[in-house]
Amino acid sequence: MSKLEDILQQEVLAEITEVTKAAEVRAAEIIKAAQEQAEALKATRQKQLEAERAAAERRAESAAELVLNQARIQARGQVVDRVKAEALKALASLQGQPGYDEILTKLAEEALQGLGQAEAVVVNPDDAAKIEPWAKAKGLELRTDAGLRYGVRLVAPGGKSMVQNSLPERLERAWDSLSAKAAKAIWG
Incomplete structure (x- = not known):
């Protein structure tokens, strides 16, 4: 086995x-x-x-x-x-520079063209003496407003309408275009 x-x-x-x-x-x-x-x-x-x-x-x-x-x-x-x-x-x-009175006069002339007829011109009290000869020549009353800076406001007969033309307002109206140009000049 x-x-x-x-x-x-x-x-x-x-x-x-x-x-x-x-x-x-x-x-x-x-x-x-x-x-x-x-x-x-x-x-x-x-x-x-x-x-x-x-x-x-x-x-x-x-x-x-x-x-x-x-x-x-x-x-x-x-x-x-x-x-x-x-x-x-x-x-x-x-405002303190020579020729500023000419700038005010040009602003007033533009405002008068826009309004047509006026009874008064309104300026800052500091600018009253500068615009007074123009106001007298146009036969307009001269008024002052301390809140109005670097420009004029013409008031229509009866005071129902007015046109304001100031350097800061013009800058504000043109700012979109001017700021685009400034940006392009700065950054290309």
Whole structure:
């Protein structure tokens, strides 16, 4: 029996070896498939993370560009406001300059053309002496108004209508065009 036992034992061992080898091959296939699946999942995740990172970077760049543009717009607005303030200051300095009475006269003539007929001319008290010769020549009453600066107001007969023509008002009316030109001159 010992031979039979040996033969059976060898067959069982051969079968065990064959089953073990098959199990090892199958286990290797499962491990390889799992590794491939893990690598594919890892690659997909990396692509997703890279896409998310790139999207976050684009959002950050867009936000930074928006903040920068807002700062530029604000700075430009401040510069244009400063230009306007300087222009108004320059207009105010005209009042004491030679030739200011001629400017007042021209403003009064333009206002008279716009009104047609007038009974009075109104100016700042500081400007009364400068416009008085023109008012007398036109036969107009001379009135003063401390609130009227750097210009004239002509009052129609009966006081029902009037035309005001002042340097600050003219600057205000032309400001949109002038500020665009100033901005172009400053920033090109």
